[in-house]
Amino acid sequence: MSIPMVNTSLSPIEGYPKLACHMGTYPECAIYRRFSSLNSRNLLYLQSELTHLEHKLHRLEAADLGSAEGNRSNYSKDWYWLNNSTFEGNSEQLETVHAIRSKLKEYNDIVIQQSIISHLEDPNRHSLRSLQDWLERLNMGNLALIGKDRDTWGASDEPLSHNMDLLAIRSDGGTDTFSKWFSQKFIHWFHHIFWHRMKKADDVESGISSYDHKNLQKLTSHITTIVASSLPILAIVVLYYVSAMNARLGLMALFTVVFAASLSFFTNTTRGGIFIATSTFAAVQVVFIATNNGMSSANT
Numbered sequence: 001m002s003i004p005m006v007n008t009s010l011s012p013i014e015g016y017p018k019l020a021c022h023m024g025t026y027p028e029c030a031i032y033r034r035f036s037s038l039n040s041r042n043l044l045y046l047q048s049e050l051t052h053l054e055h056k057l058h059r060l061e062a063a064d065l066g067s068a069e070g071n072r073s074n075y076s077k078d079w080y081w082l083n084n085s086t087f088e089g090n091s092e093q094l095e096t097v098h099a100i101r102s103k104l105k106e107y108n109d110i111v112i113q114q115s116i117i118s119h120l121e122d123p124n125r126h127s128l129r130s131l132q133d134w135l136e137r138l139n140m141g142n143l144a145l146i147g148k149d150r151d152t153w154g155a156s157d158e159p160l161s162h163n164m165d166l167l168a169i170r171s172d173g174g175t176d177t178f179s180k181w182f183s184q185k186f187i188h189w190f191h192h193i194f195w196h197r198m199k200k201a202d203d204v205e206s207g208i209s210s211y212d213h214k215n216l217q218k219l220t221s222h223i224t225t226i227v228a229s230s231l232p233i234l235a236i237v238v239l240y241y242v243s244a245m246n247a248r249l250g251l252m253a254l255f256t257v258v259f260a261a262s263l264s265f266f267t268n269t270t271r272g273g274i275f276i277a278t279s280t281f282a283a284v285q286v287v288f289i290a291t292n293n294g295m296s297s298a299n300t
Contacts, residue, residue, distance in 0.1 A: 014141075014142055014144035015144045015145060016145070018141065018144070019135075019141060019144075019145070022134060022140075022141075026130075026210060027169065027170045028127045028130075028168070028170060028213075029127055029130060029131045029134070030168065030169040030170065031123045031127065031128060031131055031153065031166050031167070031168050031169075032152075032166065032167060032169070033152055033165055033166060033167075034117065034120075034165045034166060034167045035165065036165055037165075039110075039114050039117070040114075042110065043107070043110060043111065043114065046103065046106060046107045046110065047107070049103055050100065050103055050104065050107060053096060053099055053100045053103060054100070056096055057093065057096050057097065057100060060092055060093040060096060061075070061076050061093065064076065064090070064093055069088075069090070070088045070090070071085075071088065072085075072088070072090060075093055082094055082097070117167065120167040120168065120169070121167070121168050122166060122167065122168065123166050123167070123168040124168070124180070124184055125160060125184070126184045126185070126188060127168065127184075128153065128154075128160065128166070129156060129160075131153055132153055132154060132155060132156040133156050135153060136155070136156055152166075153166070175268045176265070176266060176267050176268045177264070177265050177266075178220060178223075178224065178265050178266045179216075179217070179220045182216065182219075182220050182223075183211075183213075183216045183220070187211055187216065191211075224266045224267070227262060227266060228262075228266070231255070231258065231259055231262060232259075232281065232284070234255075235251075235252075235255040235259075235281075235285060236285075236288055238251060238255075239251060239252065239285065239288060239289060239292070240288075240292065245289075248289050249289075252282070252285045252286070252289065255281075255285065256278060256281060256282045256285070259277075259278060259281045260274055260278040263277055263278070
């Protein structure tokens with residue numbers, strides 16, 4: 001029997017193969033159902049099974065403890081006798097223990113898996129809209145899925161909802177607000193307004209252009225470093241050239257607020273860290289004002 005040769009250089013066929021290829025090429029579009037309700041229901045069923053087994057074990061333990069037959073009264077006191085209860089023809093308690101052990105492993109594994117899944121982020125608006133747009137375009141997804149899962153990602157003309165029950169395998173933004181805004185909104189706007197004239201599409205067929213996630217992280221890191229080093233210097237320079245004390249105090253308050261807001265926007269620092277850094281920044285300004293004021297009084 002001859003097997004027809006398949007040309008692997010051809011583009012993937014419409015449907016799951018083409019969608020999988022797209023998600024593999026653009027990981028931020030790897031968006032799937034979370035199945036929160038089904039996962040919870042599965043855990044509830046397992047919990048119920050274990051509860052029934054637990055009650056059954058308690059009943060068997062009490063019955064064996066009060067029995068004068070063989071070594072049944074020793075089952076709850078010595079594992080040896082319980083483990084060899086099969087030879088006495090009374091292995092129901094041992095079988096229940098083994099059933100609980102197997103069911104507990106299944107339950108604990110699923111609890112751990114559910115904990116990991118619950119920590120996966122929801123897809124961001126831009127990535128989900130991009131996937132919806134790709135699925136609907138004729139030269140891309142072309143609405144090829146016809147099964148009951150065809151509406152998993154919604155439609156581009158429908159409002160996004162938290163009830164969509166989706167998760168993203170990888171987020172294309174950083175952990176801080178600035179990185180997320182830069183990679184999800186600014187780059188999209190910048191490319192649409194200016195850079196589309198300079199940057200060629202990665203996929204000629206679909207016209208999709210992408211930016212390397214690591215390069216965006218480096219760029220946002222450089223911008224954050226420049227802001228972090230410039231803000232204290234700017235504060236000192238401005239305070240140096242302002243001589244009126246009331247104006248200095250007002251500017252100090254302004255720079256302190258800007259510094260705290262910058263920490264919140266450009267970093268993922270905790271609230272405690274923001275309080276400590278802001279207090280330190282304010283103390284530096286106070287020391288500078290006091291020292292500079294003292295020097296001005298001495299010169300006068």
